[in-house]
Amino acid sequence: MSISAISLQNTSLVQKMDEMKEPVIKHNNFNGASPIDFSKALVSVLDGVNTQQAVATDKINAVGLGKSDDMIGAVVAAQKASLSFSALMQVRNKLLSGFDEIMKMPI
Known part of the structure; x- marks a missing residue:
């Protein structure tokens, strides 16, 4: 496995994590939550x-x-x-x- 393949794999993992994070943030409303x-x-x-x-x-x-x-x-x-x-x-x-x-x- 080459270095470029590893970096592409890491990039795709980060993108998948970002995609999974968005619905959770919208559901939990962390930004607008009252203390x-x-x-x-x-x-x-x-x-x-x-x-x-x-x-x-x-x-x-x-x-x-x-x-x-x-x-x-x-x-x-x-x-x-x-x-x-x-x-x-x-x-x-x-x-x-x-x-x-x-x-x-x-x-």
Whole structure:
């Protein structure tokens, strides 16, 4: 394979990538997208985790009181709540370690 064949192949790959990029940019509207408010996103995530915890608690209580026989649904809801809480804690730990790194930077 010669150098000119490699450069032609690279050029065609770049053109194909550009062609594939255009519909994605138009679909996602990156240029006109409004900025995301961090505090609203954080509150939304916290509300979602809290809702999952409440649903799991309700299902477990219903099974415990004999109001429901959906033991599998209760266990699945509890696992979902546990996973979402664990993920939230990992994100919190990453944010705190990043904040600590910023605070350690010399001015």
